[in-house]
Amino acid sequence: MHEVFRDHPIREGSLIYFAGIDLGSTMTKVVIVDRDGKTLSSLVGPTGAEHRRLANKVMADALMRADLSFDQVSYVVATGYGRINIPFADRQITELTCHAKGISSLFPGVRTAIDIGGQDAKGLKIRNGKLIDFVMNDRCAAGTGRFLDVLVGTLGLRIDELGEISLRATHKLPISSTCTVFAQMEIMAWLSQGTPLPDIVAGLHDAIANRVGKMVKKLKIEPEVVFTGGVAKNIGVVNALQEYLGLKVSVPAEPLLTGALGAALLGKELTLKAMAEGKPIHEKELRLAESTFFHTENH
């Protein structure tokens, strides 16, 4: 069995690291930071049906990139909808709190954050770096990344080309935002009429902006507004959201990573606070994941 050093006392001034892992419905993200909160490495990989094995893999790759071993990571915070499935995590914190933390570290003046991921969309109200209120979409994933995932198939396009294509639209088509299946039927109808693709794609982006924008408006949106999640990589949705809200929307360079970043930073805060108070850092003496973690990697 792999020997574990992580529960040894950490001395003041020694080099210590913190990892955040965000197991989303579609993508698994890892960020590793040092004690100053500087990102040393980050990685994004697809989340498969086998959450645990893939979480291990993405974590191992991120460690390799940072040239670290798992022993050197003092604290791991898991977040995202699969957070309870990560055996090597010290603690799980919801993506709501983690996103708020990660986004505030990049945009200290943020007051409203909108995150659209693979199967959910959320609005966060943030004050001085702290989450004070939130809204989330209902069970239905219409208006999220999944909505686009399903509809690109109907359009015969790739997800990463949607943004560019929509910029060529001359006339945005109204597309229903309530249901992915309805939207799909509407698209089929537009296609059969020979409607140009850019107009349809732009209509889809509007549908997302309307649905998510309406939901987030419940929080009484105040600038600065930051937009994150996989869908924030789509310039078409960014524009549509700005238009819907009538406000400028900022997007971080890596919009997928804010949850994992926040998780790593929260882990850092928890550890440094415990150290300052002279309290033990880990509640569990030995996390069951250590052995599985490395063994899985070798196979």
Place this chain on the structure above:
Amino acid sequence: MTAKGKKGFARAKELYQDRSQRAKELKAEGKKVMGYFCLYPVLELFTAFDIVPYRILGDMGEPITKADSCLPTIVCPFIRSALDLGLKGKYDFFDGVVMCHSCEVGEKAAHIWRIYMDPSYYHFLDTPHTVHEPAQQQFKGQLEDFQKTLEALTGKKLSAGKLKDAVDICNQQRVLVRELYDLRKSDPPLISGTEIIEVMVALMSIPVNEGNALLKQIIDEARGRTDGPQKKPHRLLLWGTVIDNTALVEMIENAGANVVMDDTCVGSRAYFPMVEPTENPLDGLSRRYLVDIKCPRTFREAVYGDPKKHYIKDLEHRFGYLKDYAREWNADGVILQSVRYCDIHGYDTPGLSDYLNHIGLPNIYIEHDYSEGALAPLRTRVQGFLELIG
């Protein structure tokens, strides 16, 4: 109590898991078992006639397959589930049913129940939706009619004395439930929110006097227990629609909070109001059931002048009791929960949330499908809420 010998919490759990066992035993002994819907069919009347009252509930673990052919899918999933169980024959042991105008869907489902299940005894209480004097008089008249149908069914004339005795027995139950709820005031509470639901469902499945005996055992057991709930960072008050299944509360309690108080109809809402002894027991009964049960299905007019100007004052009048609950049970947050499509709770939620914000009590509104399997997305909301309140 029964030959099987389980007592206290274990007995409540047993009844929660197999609700109808005791009612069926009593039926085999020759007693009549009557299904009733919602809180308005007066328990004292069943009890006075020695009829076993059995509350009609749903089953969050059972997919709704039959009810969709007679109720729209966009109405209360709890009522759809209850009707579904009826259509599947799970309530075939009833000797009759008493339904009421609890809400619009409840009323429609009552009539559908009558048509599809064709019970040999059926009574519908047309419970008024307002609380002013004529409404109370009307409800009293409804109870008189209800009593007459039970007299016809049993062939027994009901004396005022017998009804007064039933009021006593039912009031005893209410006092005992309060005693039980008092044991949730300590930190950690002596009873978990999950256990409370098991106890409440058990009470609604057996005669009132047996429920009283069970409550006494449970209170004794809880006082002396060492295996009670653990201390957790938060203590929550749970408000909203019917919760007759432990899954939702279990999810909340696993997210890092103890549910220490509730305002739902399989909880304090059903038991806290007492019946005032009156010369004619029906006066006290109609007042207690119509006015004192605080369910959003009953409309209460704004009593403080201009509703806009005196908004908070009016909210205080409507929801002040929840502030008292939070204070007495030391709750630091409120979960407002509703099954999807519950209009009556939906109308009360914005005002209630405004009121809770006004008094500085953090709260979150969650909506669910009355299905065990669909609770996972709510876990993030609840956990996020707990992180947010610190």
